[in-house]
Structure formats: C-alpha cells, structure tokens
Amino acid sequence: MGKIIVMTSGKGGVGKTTSSAAFATGLALRGFKTVVIDFDVGLRNLDLIMGCERRVVFDFINVINGEAKLSQALIKDKRIDNLSILPTSQTRDKDALTREGVEKVLNELSKDFDYIVCDSPAGIERGALMALYFADHAVIVTNPEVSSVRDSDRILGVLASRSRRAEQGLEPVTQQLLLTRYDPERVERGEMLKVDDVLEILAIPLLGVIPESQAVLRASNVGMPVILDEASNAGQAYLDSVSRFLGEDVEHRFVTPQKKGLFSRLLRRSA
C-alpha cells in the first residue's frame, strides 16, 4: 500500500509545487516508486516544473470522469525510472474533484506506487481539501514570514479536523514543517523570523530548511526539479529533507550564514 503525502501551506507562492517536484524526485532517486499529482485544477503548473508539459495528453480529471485510463494519463519521467507525474486539467475547475473520484484514483495508484505526493493548490477550498483529505503525511510548506506562518497554522487546524484520518478517528496525519526561502543573512540581521521562532509558533517537527536560492528559478526555467541540481544549496537541502522523511538523522545545513572566503567573494557565484 502506497503512502500518501500532501504538500500544503494555505498561502500561495511559498513553494508547494517546487517542493512537491523536488520531494517526489528525491523519493524516486532513493528507489521508491513515486507518483506526483497536481491538485491545482485550472492552474496546472507541476507539468512545467517537472518539464513534461509537452507530453500531457490526458489528465487527472479525465481519469476521474472515466474519459481515460489511469495508465494513459500517467507520464513517466524521462530522467528517473521510478517517477511518474499525473498532471491536472487546465480547462476545468476545482468542482471536478469529487471525493469518490479522487479516492478511486488514489486507491488504484497506491497498488503500484510506494509514495503518492499530492501537490495542493493554495487556499482552504475544495482543491486543497481534496489534496489533504486522504493524506497519511502532511508536509507544511512555510516561508519565514507572518502571513505564511498564520496560514500554515490554519491548515494544521484543517488537517486535524477535516482530513479522513480525523473524521474516522484514525491515527492523525503526521505533520512536518518544511521552511522554504530561508535567508540566514537576513535572519542574522533580525529581518526575518528564525527557524526556532517558526517552530515555536507552529509546534510541529522540522523536516527541513530550504535556503533562498537562485537555483530554484534556474531549475524551473528548464523544467528540472531543483533537487537534481546537486551542486546547489537548495538541491542539497531537499536531498537532506527526503533523507529525514525516510527516518534518517541528518543535521540541518544552510541555517547560518556561510562565511565567504576571498575566492568566492571574487567570483561572486551564489549557488
């Protein structure tokens, strides 16, 4: 039986899709059969981030409506064997996601895949609720910034009351924090919330801290999950986070400003 992971945040633009793509790719790199699903019906973007936008024929909604078979809609990643993408519809709206339909697709996927990563849309409406409803694990993607932290807290409340596990009185959805766009230098200047501040406020375990990195934009430009850019800080931080998700004890990196040597100052190459 596959495990269902939801990448959620409440707030938009914090890095859910980037993180979903990176995380799914990381799990596949570790040998797990992984599929990543775009729940953002009408605003499809996971396909672009994964670099498979020109290979989309059928989508998640087609499968829910019985217009296509799951195997027709799944796109196999060209770089990594164990990885598949289930894109969503660009023309329909979120009402196309029915609980029964989503459940049917997830059940079918969990027979073949070890991990199902659900890329949630922003907000707390239907699309986001459907993305988190069946989750076993939730990764809360948060920026060190007031509105993102507040919205994450709201989503934690929703997970604790409106997920399947909550409704059926099962063991609660596990919740872990992925703090993205972290800038240790601004933190040191007192301009940005510290990791510890966010942890204290949200009170959930820390999965990882992804530093603000130019590699993220570079990777999305070319349709490559940033985790594959192993030279970048962000790529390494995602690899660490995946290891921690799999239960390994990995020290947190990139949480303090890096001391710049003369050489790197001259080159001014930031990762």
Next chain:
Amino acid sequence: MSIFSFFRSAPRASAVQAKERLQIVMAHERAGRTGPDYLPMLQQELLAVIAKYIDIDQNKVEVKLDRGGDCSTLELNIELPAREAAAKALKESAKLAVAGNRPAAKDGDESDAVKLAAGGSLTNGGVKKRR
C-alpha cells in the same frame, strides 16, 4: 559591524515584532477555532436534559468555554423561572462548571468525557474540578 554601530541604539528587530504579532493573533484564532466544533451540540443536548425536568426559557441560557493552560472551564448559566409558590421577584441562576486539563490545542478533541457535576437542586451549584 562598524565601530559606530556601538553608539547607535539599535532599533528593535522587525523579526521580533513579527514573532510577537503572530503569537498574539494566533493565540486568539486558535481559541476561536476550538469552540464552535461541538459546543452548539453540547449546549443543545445539555439543555434538552435539563428541560426534561425543569421548565426553562431557552433564551435565558448562556454557555461559555474557557480554555486555560492546565485548567479549562465549561460554564453553563441558566436562568430558572420563578416558581408559582415562591416570591415573584425570585430569580435563580444555575451554574454548572466542569473542568478538565484539556490542552488548549487544535480542533476536534470531542473525545474528552464531559462530566457534569450538578448538586441536588440547580441553584448555584457551582462546581470546579481539576484533574
């Protein structure tokens, strides 16, 4: 850090303000979130039981839930109707309080048993319990 920064009084870091503001607004929002879930239902059922024995006015009822650190109270104020036999101006108020050490946490911890401690008559039977 320049030598001059030693003489300047540093302005309060904006990140500190961010944290303080978040803590205040979120404490408030979490408190509001815990209430509505089961409170209306609980109120209705409690009233139904009381109404079985005493003729009460549904509009003269007040239910309040306060969550504290280790002690939370459920307060139920019901204005009882003056008995025919009693003096006309007599106003009775019943107060039921239940306390448990619920964590002031997230939504939906209905599983906690709610014990109602009501003295023989409903007049001012305020009870507070600490588990």
